[in-house]
Amino acid sequence: MEGLSTTSRDRTFVRITRLARGDQQTVREVYQGLSETSRRLRFLVEMPAEPPATVLRLLAETDRVNHVAYVATAHGRPVGIGRWVRDRHDPCIAEAAFSVVDDYQGRGVGSLLLHQLMHSMLYAGIGTLVCTRDPENSRVERLLAPWGGTRTWVDGVIEHRIPLQWSASNSTSVPEARCA
Numbered sequence: 350m351e352g353l354s355t356t357s358r359d360r361t362f363v364r365i366t367r368l369a370r371g372d373q374q375t376v377r378e379v380y381q382g383l384s385e386t387s388r389r390l391r392f393l394v395e396m397p398a399e400p401p402a403t404v405l406r407l408l409a410e411t412d413r414v415n416h417v418a419y420v421a422t423a424h425g426r427p428v429g430i431g432r433w434v435r436d437r438h439d440p441c442i443a444e445a446a447f448s449v450v451d452d453y454q455g456r457g458v459g460s461l462l463l464h465q466l467m468h469s470m471l472y473a474g475i476g477t478l479v480c481t482r483d484p485e486n487s488r489v490e491r492l493l494a495p496w497g498g499t500r501t502w503v504d505g506v507i508e509h510r511i512p513l514q515w516s517a518s519n520s521t522s523v524p525e526a527r528c529a
């Protein structure tokens with residue numbers, strides 16, 4: 350599934366590739382494309398316009414096993430990153446997070462990243478995707494809603510839990526979510 354794809358919305362060609370380990374430059378470019386509001390929605394706290402060095406390092410420190418990230422590239426520039434981080438206590442659960450630069454939001458990039466994350470989670474033996482969002486983040490709600498699962502309020506944020514499984518017997522198809 351990795352490779353050239355097209356957004357469902359405006360047919361912009363988007364390439365989805367794995368973020369190379371330590372690629373802080375790509376992480377920085379996507380971060381710098383987020384508005385103040387988008388940064389807060391992504392990190393659930395106010396964040397500065399320039400990414401702090403520790404945040405950059407952590408976000409770029411993927412390992413292909415417990416921390417996997419994918420980059421969406423359009424018109425020669427990175428426009429989004431989606432990642433999952435395996436739960437320390439339960440290896441069958443992973444937390445997903447997304448950043449799409451403001452001028453590409455609402456064009457289907459987040460959906461492409463979500464599909465890629467779901468595929469790679471299934472290949473990694475992960476059966477539950479967790480995503481924590483600000484209650485006002487209705488776009489993430491709309492992004493995740495078709496996949497069902499549950500929503501729980503936890504300390505002022507909403508935690509989505511989406512069970513994953515392969516659809517039919519076709520391992521190349523889009524994963525199917527079991528609707529709760």
Ligand SMILES: CC(C)(COP(=O)(O)OP(=O)(O)OC[C@H]1O[C@@H](n2cnc3c(N)ncnc32)[C@H](O)[C@@H]1OP(=O)(O)O)[C@@H](O)C(=O)NCCC(=O)NCCS
Nearest residue numbers: 387390391446447448449454455456457458459460491495
């Ligand atoms: C949240 C975010 C990642 C979503 O990415 P995006 O590229 O904007 O999202 P998409 O365009 O793929 O999908 C969202 C839209 O597609 C629609 N959509 C996606 N899949 C769908 C489906 N299967 N069926 C129906 N609608 C669907 C949603 O209704 C939504 O519509 P909207 O334009 O009215 O909001 C992005 O907006 C972002 O980075 N925001 C700031 C940071 C943030 O909030 N991060 C998430 C915290 S984990």
